[in-house]
Each structure stands twice: as C-alpha cells, then as structure tokens.
Amino acid sequence: MRHPVSVLVENKSGVLARISALFAARGFNIASLCVSETEDAAISRMTIVVKGNEAILEQVTKQLNKLVDVIKVNDFKDIGYIEKELALIKINTVNKISRDEIIRLTGVFRAKIIDVSPDSVIVEISGDENKLNAFMKAVLPYGLKETCKTGVSVLCRGNSGKVK
Amino acid sequence: MEKKTGAQILVESLLKENVEVVFGLPGGQALPIFDAMHGSKLNFILTRHEQAASHMADGYARSTGKPGVCIVTSGPGATNIVTGLATAYMDSVPMIAISGQVATSVIGQDAFQEADTIGITRPITKHNFLVKDVKDLAKTIKEAFYIATTGRPGPVLVDVPFDVQRSVCEFAYPEKVEIRSYKPNYNGHIGQIKKAAEVINKSERPVLYVGTGVVVSNAEDEILELSKKANIPVTNTLLAIGAYPCNTNLSLGMLGMHGTYCANKAVQSADVVIAVGARFDDRCTGKVCDFARKAKIIHVDIDPAAISKIVDVDIPVVGDAKTILKEMVCLVDRKERKNWIKTVDAWKEEHPLSYERNDDNLHPQYVIEKISELTKGEAIITTEVGQHQMWSAQYYKAKRSRLFLSSGGLGTMGFGYPAAIGAKFGNPNKEVIAVAGDGSFQMNMQEMAVAVLNSVDVKVVILNNQYLGNVRQWQEMFYGKRYSHSCLAKRKECPKWCNTPNRDACPVYVPDFVKWAESYGVLGIRVTEKKDVEPALKKMFETKGSAVIDMWVEIEENIFPMVPAGASLDDMITRMNG
Ligand SMILES: Cc1ncc(C[n+]2csc(CCOP(=O)(O)OP(=O)(O)O)c2C)c(N)n1
Ligand SMILES: [Mg+2]
Numbered sequence: 048m049r050h051p052v053s054v055l056v057e058n059k060s061g062v063l064a065r066i067s068a069l070f071a072a073r074g075f076n077i078a079s080l081c082v083s084e085t086e087d088a089a090i091s092r093m094t095i096v097v098k099g100n101e102a103i104l105e106q107v108t109k110q111l112n113k114l115v116d117v118i119k120v121n122d123f124k125d126i127g128y129i130e131k132e133l134a135l136i137k138i139n140t141v142n143k144i145s146r147d148e149i150i151r152l153t154g155v156f157r158a159k160i161i162d163v164s165p166d167s168v169i170v171e172i173s174g175d176e177n178k179l180n181a182f183m184k185a186v187l188p189y190g191l192k193e194t195c196k197t198g199v200s201v202l203c204r205g206n207s208g209k210v211k
Numbered sequence: 212m213e214k215k216t217g218a219q220i221l222v223e224s225l226l227k228e229n230v231e232v233v234f235g236l237p238g239g240q241a242l243p244i245f246d247a248m249h250g251s252k253l254n255f256i257l258t259r260h261e262q263a264a265s266h267m268a269d270g271y272a273r274s275t276g277k278p279g280v281c282i283v284t285s286g287p288g289a290t291n292i293v294t295g296l297a298t299a300y301m302d303s304v305p306m307i308a309i310s311g312q313v314a315t316s317v318i319g320q321d322a323f324q325e326a327d328t329i330g331i332t333r334p335i336t337k338h339n340f341l342v343k344d345v346k347d348l349a350k351t352i353k354e355a356f357y358i359a360t361t362g363r364p365g366p367v368l369v370d371v372p373f374d375v376q377r378s379v380c381e382f383a384y385p386e387k388v389e390i391r392s393y394k395p396n397y398n399g400h401i402g403q404i405k406k407a408a409e410v411i412n413k414s415e416r417p418v419l420y421v422g423t424g425v426v427v428s429n430a431e432d433e434i435l436e437l438s439k440k441a442n443i444p445v446t447n448t449l450l451a452i453g454a455y456p457c458n459t460n461l462s463l464g465m466l467g468m469h470g471t472y473c474a475n476k477a478v479q480s481a482d483v484v485i486a487v488g489a490r491f492d493d494r495c496t497g498k499v500c501d502f503a504r505k506a507k508i509i510h511v512d513i514d515p516a517a518i519s520k521i522v523d524v525d526i527p528v529v530g531d532a533k534t535i536l537k538e539m540v541c542l543v544d545r546k547e548r549k550n551w552i553k554t555v556d557a558w559k560e561e562h563p564l565s566y567e568r569n570d571d572n573l574h575p576q577y578v579i580e581k582i583s584e585l586t587k588g589e590a591i592i593t594t595e596v597g598q599h600q601m602w603s604a605q606y607y608k609a610k611r612s613r614l615f616l617s618s619g620g621l622g623t624m625g626f627g628y629p630a631a632i633g634a635k636f637g638n639p640n641k642e643v644i645a646v647a648g649d650g651s652f653q654m655n656m657q658e659m660a661v662a663v664l665n666s667v668d669v670k671v672v673i674l675n676n677q678y679l680g681n682v683r684q685w686q687e688m689f690y691g692k693r694y695s696h697s698c699l700a701k702r703k704e705c706p707k708w709c710n711t712p713n714r715d716a717c718p719v720y721v722p723d724f725v726k727w728a729e730s731y732g733v734l735g736i737r738v739t740e741k742k743d744v745e746p747a748l749k750k751m752f753e754t755k756g757s758a759v760i761d762m763w764v765e766i767e768e769n770i771f772p773m774v775p776a777g778a779s780l781d782d783m784i785t786r787m788n789g
Contacts, residue, residue, distance in 0.1 A: 057392055061341070065333060072334050102519070109516035115338040115358060118392040 049078050049176075050097045050104045051130060051201040054111055055119040058084060058091040062116045066093060069114065075099065075107050079132070081198030090118065094201050127204040133173040133197045135161075136183070139190030140168050149186060156182045167192055175199075212381040217345040218247035220382050221309065221371065224352040225253055227384040230280050232256060232271065232636045234264035238284025240324055241311030243376035256636070256665060259657040261288050263629035265295020266655070269304050270630025273616045274591055275637035276427075278305040278359050285311045286324030289370075290331065294623055297335040299366040301620025302450055303423055305359040306366035307352075308336075314374040315343055328370045337365030345378040350385055357388040362395030363514040364427060395513060399530035401538070407485070407509045407526045408542035414483040414507075416551045417443045420466060420495075423450040423619075424488015424512055424532045426612040431455070433536035434487065440540060442548040444555050446474040448489050449619045453588075453609030463555065464564070467495035468774045469601040472562035475772070475780040477555055481506040488512060488532045491521040492620065501779035511535050562772070562785050564605050573741045575599060575674045575764040579606035581745055582644060582672065585752065590642035591616065591634050595627040595651030597681040599674040601770045603646045625654030631669045632662050642670070642752065649675040649724075650699055659731045662757045670751050671728075671759045676766045677712065677720055684769045712766050728759035739763040 056062045063082060070077055078096040085092050097107050104122060111120045140146040149168060153160055158172035172182050176199070183191065215223065221244055225233065232254045237245040248255050258264040261283045268279030279299075283292055289310040299306045313322040329341050338358050340351050348371070355367040411417055419438055425431060431454050438445050438461050445455045446463040455462055464471035466478060475497075478484060484506040489495070496502040499521055510517070510524040511532055518527040528535050566576040579602050582592070588610040594600040594617045609615045616634060618626040631645035645652075652673055662669050676683075682697040694710045701709070702718045728735030734754050738747045738761070751758045772783045 061329060061333075064330065068333055106516065106520060109518070109520075113514070113516050115390065115393045 048098070048100055050099075051123055051128070051199055052095045052097055052104070052107060052111070053121040053123070053201055053203075054093040054095060054117060055085070056091050056093060057116040057118065058089050059116060062091070063093070065114055065116060066095075066111070069110055073106070073110060075103060079196070079198035081200055094199055096199050121203065123201065123203060128201050129204065130175045130199055130201045131173055132176065132179060132199045133171065134179050135195045136170045136172065136186065137167050137192040137194070138170060138186050139166065139192055141166055145189045149189060152182070152185050156185075158182065212383060214379050215382040216243065216247065216376065217348050217371065217378050217380075218243035218376040220345070220348050220380070221352065221376070222247045222251050222253050223382060224349050224384055225280060226251070228352070228356050231277075233280045233282055234258050234267040234633065235282035236261050236264060236284070236288060238286075238288050238311065238324065240285035240313055240373050241282065241288070241376075243373070244282060244309070244311065244371070255282070256661060258629070258661055260655065261291035262294050262625065263655045263658045263661075265292040265306070265308065266298065266623075266626050266629035267633030267636070267658075268306050268308070269295060269299045269626070270593060270616055270633030271637040272299070272304050272306055272633075273302075273630070274613050274634035276613065277637070278307055278356060279633060280307045280309070282309045283311070284324070285313055285328070286326045289326055289328040293331060293335065294621075294625075296332055296366045296368065298618050298621045298623045298626055300335045300337065302618065303364050303427065304366065305364035307355050307359055308366060308368040310368060310370050311376070312341070312370045312372040315372045316374065318372065328368070332368050335366075336368050337363075339368040339370065341370045341372075342375050343372070345375050345380045348375065349382060353385045353388050354390060357390070358393060363424075363517075396529055397513070397531040397534055399511070399528040399535035399538070403526060403528040404535060404538050405542060407511075407528055408539055410483055410507055410509060410526060411441060411443070411485065412544045412546070415548065416481050417441070417483040417485060417548075418463070418477050418481040418506075419443050419445040420448075420478065420484055420486045420489050421445055421451045421454055422448040422487065422489025425451055425454045427488065428513075428532040428534075430487070430533035430536050431612055433533055433540060437536055437540050437543060441543045441546050442552060443485070444477055444552070446470070446478065448492070448495055449604055449617060451489070451612065452604060452607075452615040454612040456610075457608050460552070460556070465604055467492075467497065467780070468776070469605065469770050469772065470495075471564060471605075472772055472783060472785060473555055473558035475774065475783055476558045478503050478506075479780050480554070483507050483509065485509045486511065487536065490514075490517045493521075496522065497774045497780040497782075498778055501781065566768075571741055573739065573744065573762065573764050575676070575762070575768055576602050576606050577741060578672065578674060578744055578762050578764065579603050579646065581748055582646070583607045585745075585748055586642055586644070588614070590614065590644055591631070591638060593617065593627040593631040593634060593643070593645045595646075595648045595654075596622045596624045597648040597651060597679065598676070598684060598768070598770050599646055599648045599680070602674070624648070624651035628652060628669075628671065629655050629658050632658055632667055635667045635669050643668075644670045644672060647671055647673045648680060649673050649677065650679045653722075656727075659728070659733065659757065663731050663733060666756070668755065669757055671757070672748075672751075673724055673759065673761050674764050675720070675724070675761050676764050676768065677714070677717065678766060680768075683767070687767070687769070688773075689775065714763065714766060724759055724761040728757075731757070734758040735761065737761045737763065
C-alpha cells in the first residue's frame with residue numbers, strides 16, 4: 048500500500064535530516080519525497096509517499112507529529128486530494144519510425160516533447176503514478192535512456208489542509 | 212538594555228531557570244562559557260568523565276522531577292554524553308545538555324575537535340538546537356527547558372559555537388515560550404475517558420499497568436484512589452517502582468521478564484488492562500502477540516505515538532495521566548471484585564519472590580532485603596544494569612516513587628553511580644545508595660573523586676559476583692553454560708574456556724574495591740559472609756561521607772522468575788530446573 052502524507056515543517060536547516068532520519072531509524076519506507084517552500088517562506092511542505100499498511104501509516108503520522116519542527120501532518124484520510132508528479136524522460140529515437148511513434152504517444156498522454164537531439168528526445172509528462180507508469184510502459188520498447196521524477200506533490204481539495 | 216556575551220547570556224539564562232547545579236567538564240570550545248561561570252552564582256560540578264556528567268544530570272532529574280543540566284565541550288566532550296542522552300531519552304527524563312562547538316566560520320571543515328553533534332544526537336534527544344546567532348541564544352535556552360520538561364519529557368541539547376559564546380548582544384530572558392509546532396495535549400478526551408470507565412465498570416478481572424508517566428505527572432494518589440475504589444490490582448514497570456505502595460493487598464509488584472509470578476499471571480488472565488504512562492516495552496510484554504490476549508486494552512499516555520505502537524489499543528486516552536485519572540475515578544463504580552482478588556492472592560501465595568533463605572550463603576537478594584529493612588524503603592537507591600538491578604527491583608520496597616532510579620529503556624551499565632551522585636545533589640537530606648554490579652561499577656567509578664571532593668555522601672554497595680552476572684546467567688540458561696567472556700576475574704593463566712568458577716580457586720579479584728575506596732580516603736568494607744552483612748550496612752549508614760561495601764555474594768546466583776527473551780509471559784521460569 049502507498050499513502051501520500053503531507054508534512055508542513057519549519058523552514059529551517061536540518062529539518063529534512065530530522066525527517067529522513069526518523070524514517071530510517073524506525074524502518075519506515077519512503078516511495079518518494081518532495082520538498083519545497085510554501086506561500087509562507089517560514090514553512091516548507093514535504094510530501095512523502097509512504098509504503099506500508101494502515102498501522103505503519105498511523106505510526107508515521109504520529110512520529111512525524113512528535114518532531115518539534117513539524118507543524119502539521121495530513122495523511123489525506125477521508126479527504127479528497129489532487130496528486131501530481133512530473134517526469135522528464137529521455138527516449139531513444141534511432142530511426143524515424145520510433146520518433147514518429149513517440150510523438151504520437153506523447154500526444155495521446157498529453158505530454159510534451161521539450162528537447163530533440165539526433166538520437167533521443169526528452170518528454171515532459173505530469174500526472175498521477177498510474178499515468179506516469181503507463182507512459183513509461185508504452186515507450187519502454189523504444190529504449191528509455193534516462194528518467195527523472197520529481198516525486199509526488201499532493202494538495203487536498205478545499206480548505207482541509209490549511210495551517211491555522 | 213544590558214549587553215552581554217553569549218557565554219554570559221547562557222550562564223544568566225540557567226540562573227533564570229533556577230538551575231541549582233550543573234555537571235560537566237571544560238574544553239577549548241567551551242572556554243568562554245567556563246570563563247563566564249567564574250565568579251557567577253552557578254553551582255558547577257566538575258566531573259571526571261562527561262558520560263558521568265550526563266548521568267548525574269539524569270539522576271538529579273529523576274530524583275527531583277526538575278530538569279538536570281550538563282555542559283561539555285565540543286567533539287569528544289559531546290560524543291561522551293551520547294550514552295547519557297540516549298539513556299535519558301529512552302526513560303523520558305528532562306535534561307538539558309549544552310555543548311561547545313567550533314566557530315560557525317569553520318563548521319564543516321573538520322576543524323579541531325569538531326563533531327556533528329546535532330547530527331549525532333538527533334535520534335537520541337527530544338529536540339536539539341544549533342545556535343548560530345547570539346541573538347537567538349536566550350530564546351533557545353528558554354525553549355530547550357520548555358521542551359525538555361513538558362509533554363513527554365526528554366533530553367534537549369543546545370550546541371553553542373565558539374564565536375556565538377563570544378559575541379555580544381542585549382540580554383533579556385524571555386518570559387514566555389510559544390512554539391507553534393509544539394503543543395502537548397494535557398486534557399484527555401472526555402468521550403474516551405467515559406468509554407474507558409464503562410469498560411472498567413463491566414470488567415471482572417481488570418489490571419492497572421503503571422509506568423513512568425504516572426511518576427512524571429505526579430498521579431500516584433489518583434492511581435491509588437482508582438485501584439482502591441474499583442478494587443483493581445496494580446502492576447508497575449521497572450521505572451515506576453514506588454509509584455504504588457508495595458505493602459497494600461492490591462499491589463502485584465513488577466511485571467515482565469523478571470516480574471512477579473502474580474503480576475504476569477494477572478495480566479495474562481485480565482479482561483481489561485489499563486496502561487497508564489507505560490509504553491509496552493518488550494521487557495514488560497514478553498511475546499507481544501501473546502500479551503494479555505483476553506484483555507481489552509485501555510492506554511492513557513501523553514505521547515500519541517506510544518498508542519498502538521506495539522500492542523493494539525482498544526481505548527486510547529491521550530493526555531496527562533493525573534488529569535485523566537481524576538476524571539476517570541469519578542466515573543468508575545465502586546466494586547469489590549472478590550473472586551478476582553482471591554485469585555490474585557492465591558497466585559501471590561503460590562509463588563512469592565523467593566531465594567534460599569535458610570542456608571548461610573551470602574545471597575545477593577538478602578543484601579537488598581537488609582538495605583530495604585534498614586532504610587525502611589525511604590532511601591534513594593540507584594542501580595547499574597544486570598542481576599543486581601533486578602534483585603534491587605524485586606527486593607527493595609521503595610516507599611514512594613523517585614526513590615528507585617535505574618536505566619530501564621537503554622539498560623546502561625555505568626549509569627547508577629553517577630546518577631546516585633546527581634540524586635544526592637538534589638536530595639542532600641536523603642540517604643542515597645548506589646547498588647552496583649562489580650562490572651558496571653567499573654564503568655564510572657572514577658566519579659568517586661567528585662563525591663569525595665564535594666562532600667557528597669553516597670554509599671556504594673557492590674554485589675560482587677566476579678561476573679558480568681546477567682550475561683553469565685543467559686549463558687548458563689540458553690548457551691549451554693559456555694561462559695564466554697563474562698568472567699571478570701579471568702586472567703591470562705586461566706584455562707581458555709572455563710565454566711567452573713569457584714572463588715577459592717579463581718585468581719584474585721581486581722581491583723580490590725576496599726583499597727580502592729581507601730585511596731580516596733573513603734571507608735571500604737569487604738563482606739564475605741552473611742552474618743557480616745547487617746553490621747557492615749549499619750556501619751556504612753553511621754559513617755559520615757562516602758563508603759563502599761564490597762559484598763562477595765554467591766557467584767552463580769540467578770534471577771527468578773524469568774521469562775526468556777521472546778517468550779510469552781505465560782512461560783515464566785520460576786526457578787532453575789523447575
Ligand atoms: C554499557 C553496557 N554494555 C553492556 C551491557 C550488557 N550487559 C547487561 S548486564 C551486563 C552485566 C553486568 O555485570 P555487573 O555489573 O557485574 O552486574 P551483575 O549482572 O553481575 O549483577 C552486561 C555486560 C550493558 N547493559 N550496558
Ligand atoms: Mg557482577
């Protein structure tokens with residue numbers, strides 16, 4: 048099972064280390080981690096995708112809450128949320144047929160070609176995990192050269208995630 | 212406003228926090244702090260090892276309930292307190308550690324005596340701070356004390372770089388703290404409290420399982436009231452010894468690996484277990500899936516993360532134990548539970564704590580019983596870690612909480628003696644006795660200099676079994692009596708592998724603890740016979756100043772009852788071969 052967890056933290060040095068150390072020390076698994084400043088420069092948002100069952104998720108949120116620098120933890124239980132991830136994917140285009148096919152697939156997935164080199168292209172695609180996986184699978188036969196994913200970003204719909 | 216250096220601000224801030232005593236040891240990167248202490252009112256105690264400084268702060272805190280403070284230098288000074296921080300963290304002890312650090316301009320350059328103290332201590336402190344600007348120092352100290360002493364207490368480290376100690380700024384100690392990301396919750400949810408009370412009212416075989424949280428929140432009276440009103444037997448953890456009066460009929464004694472037969476039986480047969488400020492440590496629960504199988508679990512704890520971490524909890528109540536119990540007592544019915552009490556009493560009689568009382572051998576348990584008798588359970592006892600610790604836990608009948616101080620969670624050998632010194636600083640009018648194993652004592656016995664030089668009157672009773680006894684017991688029981696590297700008397704000349712210890716045939720024990728004590732100008736007594744135990748103890752108590760008794764106890768005595776590691780509490784071994 049994978050669960051997104053959104054963690055609002057004080058934007059101070061060492062906070063990321065605190066959080067990653069907590070996951071390592073307690074044996075929790077991270078599928079992805081994404082950190083950025085929020086609209087308030089004093090607060091950062093970490094979006095962590097946790098692997099594990101309900102009990103593990105519960106411990107993760109409680110242990111995170113225990114850290115002094117953690118302001119709020121949201122595990123999106125019973126609330127609607129939007130999940131997106133951006134991937135840059137470099138794909139082999141050794142012959143014209145494969146290049147045409149990749150251009151076609153890019154259209155189907157509403158992705159973008161953002162760089163073209165003699166023997167490869169870079170595609171930018173965003174979406175949830177399923178969409179990204181499906182695209183990867185589709186272009187796999189042409190040869191994936193390199194990929195880079197940003198990690199999942201999540202925001203809840205409406206007002207349920209605000210810091211008071 | 213007055214301008215002060217960082218070092219002065221630090222010292223002033225500690226005085227503002229009403230710190231009575233600070234333990235530690237200086238070094239290059241902390242010199243401005245030590246300079247600022249010179250001539251100040253701060254009572255600083257120079258230890259011989261920083262580890263001991265941290266345990267002294269810990270012992271002071273455990274015995275008084277006030278935060279303990281230690282100050283060390285950067286690098287090796289800071290790494291030396293790692294064990295002390297981890298010990299305090301595991302047992303939820305409020306402590307402030309201040310470490311010097313290399314100047315901010317050279318942090319990260321592997322400067323002389325630089326260590327990443329924040330990185331090293333992050334997982335073993337409740338929180339830690341690196342102060343990069345002198346303007347933040349006073350506020351940080353205030354926050355450190357606040358964090359250490361509120362919610363579930365714990366150690367907080369403040370790392371202060373050299374240049375910050377020397378920089379100057381205006382000093383005003385903050386009156387209030389406000390940390391938006393740290394707000395411990397003290398009031399329990401009333402709905403949960405009601406649910407818990409209902410479950411208790413319906414129960415026939417309830418057991419209270421009482422841990423450190425009860426001591427931290429001073430909820431001893433409430434536990435007593437609850438147990439008496441509803442006739443609920445009470446078992447305690449190692450750290451909560453004394454939190455429940457051990458002479459009452461509802462007292463079961465300690466639970467777990469070396470707990471009493473009746474406590475373990477009661478928990479395993481209970482239909483409700485009410486855990487209060489306890490964290491289901493594996494030394495208490497035994498095999499987790501078998502723990503209190505028939506029981507609904509109610510868990511009262513201030514730490515939400517302690518709930519359902521190990522054992523699934525049916526009714527969690529998060530908050531302060533005292534506050535919650537006060538409400539719970541009102542909601543709980545008066546009930547006799549005659550059958551249950553009768554059953555429990557029968558278990559007590561079936562297997563009381565016992566050892567061979569009828570021979571003339573010097574059994575370690577006898578020594579503890581005598582200490583308990585002579586002090587009426589009113590002295591502060593600290594222990595090291597090992598068999599002597601468990602015998603002390605079993606046979607010392609502490610009258611109140613905060614009288615039995617022991618490293619529970621981390622199990623730190625070397626804790627007991629410095630902790631006793633720290634406790635004495637906080638309780639100058641109480642008798643303080645360090646019950647030591649001969650192995651553990653050697654880890655921090657250098658601190659006798661501190662006791663002697665400061666006229667801190669701490670008595671040491673060494674239960675000398677010439678072994679790392681606890682290790683030996685496990686080797687005897689679970690490793691085919693192969694005594695691999697657990698004998699403290701073993702010399703080069705000994706047979707390579709020996710499992711037939713015998714005081715008369717074995718090499719002379721070193722050190723000679725009596726001569727060693729004498730070298731500090733302290734009374735040292737050796738006791739090798741049972742009949743001399745009581746007179747020696749009496750002499751020790753009559754002596755002003757420190758004193759050491761080297762008790763040559765039975766070397767192959769074992770602790771019972773015992774639940775082997777990983778076994779269920781049902782599988783207690785009550786005695787050897789039986
Ligand atoms: C610092 C540390 N190292 C190792 C251990 C493992 N250990 C637990 S009990 C024990 C033996 C302690 O021997 P002693 O102090 O003589 O006590 P005894 O068991 O003989 O009463 C050891 C080595 C420990 N708890 N702490
Ligand atoms: Mg020993």
